[in-house]
Amino acid sequence: MKLALAVLSVAALAGTLLAQPKVATPAPSKDVFSTTACVGCHGVSAMGGLGPPIAKTKLTDEQFMTILRKGRGMMPGTKPDMLSDQDAAILHAQLREMPWDPTQIPLAFKVGSLLTTRNVALFFLFVSLFALVFAVRVLAYWAGNAGLRRLGPKIARFGRGRAAWVFVRSLVVDGLLVASVWRKDRVRWLWHGLILYGFLGLMLADVLMQIFNPTRADVALTHPLKLLPLLSGAAVFTGVLYVYVRYRTDRFIDNGVTLGRDFLFVNLLFHTVLSGFLTMWLNQGGAAGWIMPIYIYHLTSVGLLIATSPFTRFNHAFVAPFLAACTALTEAIVQDEKDLGFLREPSPGRDHKSQRIAEGLLRTIDRDSPDAIRIRYYP
């Protein structure tokens, strides 16, 4: 979807550029170009900076005004209160007259020109696929620990549809709603919710943006497409700040094994949200020179956050719900088996895990390991 939209937008862009330009406008009466924020990206000689060269522009008046007012790609729109229609017309004329000097095209533009919507989409596609492969491996590891394969025949007896219902229900209740934290500590649930639901909001905003505004043409801050990421980002940012406080005040935050990986996740999240806000703020303020480096920094942070997600604390976002759902499923199945000898199984899964241990032990101590193994009794 993302890719298709990106391709469409690139095609549309090409169409615009190929359109025949209109000729003849009055010569520029004053220098508008060097007083605008355009210089930040397009360079003092209009031969490009992080944005493309625009000297000797071939855009028609109409195209020029559309791009100027609405923005295109990473370029923000400029409102009439910043640059009047009159001055814009003069600017257009001035640009047509400015000399074309290929030696002035800076290296930075060659870097910047790589950051097309399509390339950014491809970058994230690659990063997401990388993370997905490792996330699947991580989940396979946990499924192995939980002994899901041994649960197979029991699931068949239990009913596959029923099992799927128990599993999905637990994913929603224990994972999405974080029921266990809700039961024990509402305040902690709220802090956790700020990050969890804020992050989901950011992801949703990104998807909506790809669908409704793939070229990132400028929209007002009060537009839902902007409001959603702004509010979500603020929620995540607040939550992450609280996590930093907790890292200072919680004496038992270090479990002796995972502290480094935990902190990496928190830091990446912090940098992602902060650089996102900075990009947006600079975009509004028109300090164009800084937009591109900070936007690249933002893209890098997001990329790193996603790419490292299977290995940092980020993985709790999918590992913890998965494990809780495994426990819920095993519990439901064990409760369903009538020959247990227990009113309630206190450690769901220990019966098939004990079987696995017993088989492993007999393979270790007995060369011709017997085929039939039964655990006669266990407390």
Add this chain to the structure above:
Amino acid sequence: MAKLAMLVDLTRCIGCDACTLACKQENGTPMDVFFARVLNIEAGTFPNVKRVYLPVLCNHCEDAPCLKGCPNKAIFRRPDGIVLIDQDRCRGTGACVAACPYGNVYLVRSDRWYLNEDEAYERDYVKPRLNQNVARKCTYCAHRVDQSLDPACVVACPTTARIFGDLEDPESPVSKYVAEQRSETGREPFHLLPEAKTVPTTCYLGPMAEQASSSVPDGSFAEVKR
């Protein structure tokens, strides 16, 4: 730095469940919760059958999956190697229960007890210490270890099948026992489920000699079976 470990000699274990009971008394666990279990494994088909007793308990893994899987960071590893569940931090999510490949983590939503009315032991010692709806597991009796005592199951074992100590200290009982068995019987300690790559500290010594699996001559039950 120490590396506390428990060694279980399967040659010595007679499956009496004294460890199970000693653990239950020491830790005051509710109904159905057993930190130290003994699996009675019946293996083979008649007449080639045998029974193996396998005491299992928390393995206090160096790369503990329960610790990595806990979303609340309630499980931690002490410098001496004991893996503990912080009963105040635990929120009963239940991730560790599925994460443990050995099935040694217990999570009971509400505790039940054996007696209808509390004895002084339950009323004064057991119940006030227990948080509800939290995961629990064997602690290697950390409260006893901190007072230089052996875990309750080790003390209770009538055949001294369980040996506890610091593997990094060559003078500890467990190090001496491992060295002695290595030179005298050629047995090497092994771990359960090595394929899980959890690097447990609880280790086992196998049965010493393969005993005849049946005391009757081969084939003498063949007719009866038919």
